[in-house]
Amino acid sequence: MPNSLGYCGPDDRGLILRHIEESKGGEDLASTLKGFEAAYPFLRLIARSTGKEVFDYAVPEAYWIGNALLDRVETPEFYRFSHHELVGKDPKEVRKLFKTVGGQARPHHTFYVMSTYATSSVADGPNLSDDGRKKVQGLIDNCRISWGEVQDVGKSKLTVRYQPVSVSDGRLTLSDPVVRKVSYNPEVRSFSNVSPGNWVTMHWDYACEVVSPRQVRNITRYTALDIEATNKILKAPPQRR
Amino acid sequence: MCITKVGKVLSTSKGRAEVEFFGANDVGDVDVSVVGGVAEGAFVEVFGDLALSVLSRAEAKRRKAVWEEVRKAAMMPPPRRGAKA
Numbered sequence: 001m002p003n004s005l006g007y008c009g010p011d012d013r014g015l016i017l018r019h020i021e022e023s024k025g026g027e028d029l030a031s032t033l034k035g036f037e038a039a040y041p042f043l044r045l046i047a048r049s050t051g052k053e054v055f056d057y058a059v060p061e062a063y064w065i066g067n068a069l070l071d072r073v074e075t076p077e078f079y080r081f082s083h084h085e086l087v088g089k090d091p092k093e094v095r096k097l098f099k100t101v102g103g104q105a106r107p108h109h110t111f112y113v114m115s116t117y118a119t120s121s122v123a124d125g126p127n128l129s130d131d132g133r134k135k136v137q138g139l140i141d142n143c144r145i146s147w148g149e150v151q152d153v154g155k156s157k158l159t160v161r162y163q164p165v166s167v168s169d170g171r172l173t174l175s176d177p178v179v180r181k182v183s184y185n186p187e188v189r190s191f192s193n194v195s196p197g198n199w200v201t202m203h204w205d206y207a208c209e210v211v212s213p214r215q216v217r218n219i220t221r222y223t224a225l226d227i228e229a230t231n232k233i234l235k236a237p238p239q240r241r
Numbered sequence: 242m243c244i245t246k247v248g249k250v251l252s253t254s255k256g257r258a259e260v261e262f263f264g265a266n267d268v269g270d271v272d273v274s275v276v277g278g279v280a281e282g283a284f285v286e287v288f289g290d291l292a293l294s295v296l297s298r299a300e301a302k303r304r305k306a307v308w309e310e311v312r313k314a315a316m317m318p319p320p321r322r323g324a325k326a
Contacts, residue, residue: 116288120293122275136293
């Protein structure tokens with residue numbers, strides 16, 4: 001269920017789900033999506049920088065999964081955007097982030113999640129307790145878009161093999177594959193023929209959609225780049241963060 | 242996706258806190274166990290439902306102003322590319 005935890009945007013998840021089930025857009029949907037304070041500005045940035053419409057499939061695909069549009073967003077434009085259009089980001093943190101990673105900063109959802117952790121005081125502080133580390137890991141892993149191979153299809157759950165994010169020795173990595181169960185909505189067209197061997201993307205405890213081999217290659221590539229950039233921030237002395 | 246929020250701790254209990262977020266009439270239940278030592282009146286930066294930073298009063302004041310400014314700007318159309326300020 002989109003935004004079921006209420007962390008992401010307007011409390012209009014029923015409407016969004018209805019549109020997803022029917023694979024149909026509309027003005028009411030566009031208006032709801034514009035209320036997503038972090039996601040929508042990113043889509044606007046990618047669209048503006050690449051001459052696309054905001055809800056052209058390639059634009060949200062770039063933001064959530066990753067595609068070549070991300071490489072066409074120029075760093076100064078992303079920097080300006082982070083200062084002037086992104087709700088909640090502190091200009092001081094933004095300056096430090098761009099100073100450390102420069103052009104490796106991409107308007108990719110996973111980078112937003114990982115860099116938020118990397119510029120926080122938790123990342124600067126003393127070693128986390130095991131419990132604290134698990135919570136941080138869980139937050140990053142659930143909030144980023146992950147992907148995995150379907151092993152089994154249940155009535156409302158998919159069994160998926162995927163690589164979780166791990167936080168150890170002050171660095172992020174993808175761990176060895178594990179198997180987890182995630183909810184999915186069989187009414188959504190993308191899942192109508194889902195079967196073992198398909199690949200899906202996941203956000204929190206939900207499977208988002210079945211993805212193509214091209215999309216799996218993209219999300220793998222851009223997530224690796226995000227991890228590399230985030231580790232640079234984590235490696236920088238605290239005063240530079 | 243999660244957004245970063247900043248707010249003031251209204252009360253705490255067993256590693257969780259009620260936080261009043263800046264720029265919105267919104268009070269949330271937040272896990273503050275990772276940042277530790279958070280008391281009533283402290284300022285925290287929250288991602289999802291987890292506090293990731295404790296802010297000083299001065300920093301919080303600055304962030305509050307930023308938050309309000311950005312929110313105000315978010316209500317306006319974005320500047321055109323290449324447009325003069």
